[in-house]
Amino acid sequence: MLAWLLVNAVVLLALLAWVYGRYALRHVGYARHFTKEAVFAGEEIEMVERIVNRKLLPLPWVRLESMMASGLVFGRQHDLDIRSGDRFQNHISLFSLRSYRQIVRRHKVVCAKRGYYVLESATMTAGDPIGLSRPSRRFPLALTLTVYPEVVPMREVPLPAHSWLGDVTVRRWIVEDPFLTAGTREYRAGDGLRSVNWKATARTGRLQVHRKEFTADHRVVVCLNLETHERMWNAVLEPERIERAIRYAASILSHAIREGIDAGLLSNGWTFGGPKEPVRVEAGGGAVQRTALLESLAKLQLETSVTMHALLDDELARDPQETDYLIVSCHRGAALEERAEALRRRGNGVEWLLVEGGRDR
Structure with a gap:
């Protein structure tokens, strides 16, 4: 009798295991x-x-x-x-x-x-x-x-205090001044009627608007350098420091877009899901541009694809007009300094935001 119960139990367990093995996840x-x-x-x-x-x-x-x-x-x-x-x-x-x-x-x-x-x-x-x-x-x-990346208040971004960025660009795009004008230009789609200069319109016979110094022709490109020192290549050795640089870049770009300034991004890193090529987001404005910039920074990998000075060589070859450059970098190596000076000689504004070592203050 006991043997028969054991056999039945084994058969029942085997049947139960077969049923669950076959149908459990169906x-x-x-x-x-x-x-x-x-x-x-x-x-x-x-x-x-x-x-x-x-x-x-x-x-x-x-x-x-x-x-x-x-x-x-x-x-x-x-x-x-x-x-x-x-x-x-x-x-x-x-x-x-x-x-x-x-x-x-x-x-x-x-x-x-x-x-x-x-x-x-x-x-x-x-x-x-x-x-x-x-x-x-x-x-x-x-x-x-x-x-x-986290977007921090601009007061927490260590922008240089005594520079064209503090003196000129602050008026142009860091702090919006709607009364600061620099002449007139022809009306373009999207210009508000309040910006029309009626005297210039009557004089020229074409619809003219006030040209605001902070939005008229200039644009800013943030050059985000992932190199922690001049001879570094490939993998980032100080990720926390570079992450801080990325937060600064995101904050500046986000602020510039909010203030109505065309902004772009240039980085010697590469983005997830794409080829291992430098990141380039052409300058533009508006909510779509802000999303594109933040998405590129979100996907940025902590690995370089080229040197930063090679990217600035490309900028020199492209001859971008009316562009200011803000170089966010952990170092000011000789090669970078040389390219920055070449951009200045050509008439571009160039400023540095150096990311010091250590933790956020």
């Missing part, structure tokens, strides 16, 4: 999304998961596992185990799922570091109540999140 769906597609570093968002079991067979246990970058900081939950490393973190959660049931799980996430985060897949494992069978299934996600 008609199971999984999806996740972030509540925002793009945020600034330091902001908190939610990651929402939806798991659905579209069949009669209940799942007494489900193990969900995914790998993410460590720049996203998750809050602690009783059913979530996070095993963190320097660059990546492994998320493991364990829960049950009854028949014909959907559950929604919400996770608080602090976007601690700028970056472009890609979540490619999650792996689900389920099985019978005693764990004899453990079928697994990989769910492709293709989920992305863009985390822009």
Whole structure:
């Protein structure tokens, strides 16, 4: 009798294991999304998961596992185990799922570091109540999140106090002065009627507007140098210092766009998902331009593709008109100084923002 019960038990367990091994993950769906597609570093968002079991067979246990970058900081939950490393973190959660049931799980996430985060897949494992069978299934996600650099107040950006940037450009674009004019120019689409100079219009026979010194012809290009010293090549050795430089660049560009100034970006790094080529965002204005600049900085990798002085050689060859350059750099090497002086001789405004070592003050 005991032998017969043991045989029945073994057969029943084997049948249970076969059923779960074959059908546990059939008609199971999984999806996740972030509540925002793009945020600034330091902001908190939610990651929402939806798991659905579209069949009669209940799942007494489900193990969900995914790998993410460590720049996203998750809050602690009783059913979530996070095993963190320097660059990546492994998320493991364990829960049950009854028949014909959907559950929604919400996770608080602090976007601690700028970056472009890609979540490619999650792996689900389920099985019978005693764990004899453990079928697994990989769910492709293709989920992305863009985390822009933190934009700090301009008073925290260490711009030089005694320079053309402080004396001239402050009037032109750092601090908007709507009464500062520099002659007239012909009307262009988008100009407001309040800017029309009626006397000049009557004199010339063509519609003329006041030319504001801070927006008329000039534009600013931020040259973000990822080299921490003149002889550095390839990988960045002081990431915290370069991250500070990126925050300064983001703050200046964002402020310039808000003040109505055309702004562009030039960097000897390269961006995630693209070729290992220098970053160049041509100067422009408006909300779309600001987003393009911040997105480029979010995707910027801490690795150089060329030297910064080679990029300035390209600028000299391109002969950009009415462009001011702000070089955000950790050093003022001889090669960089030489190119900066060549730009000055040609009539371009050039200023430096040196990023000192150590932590943020």
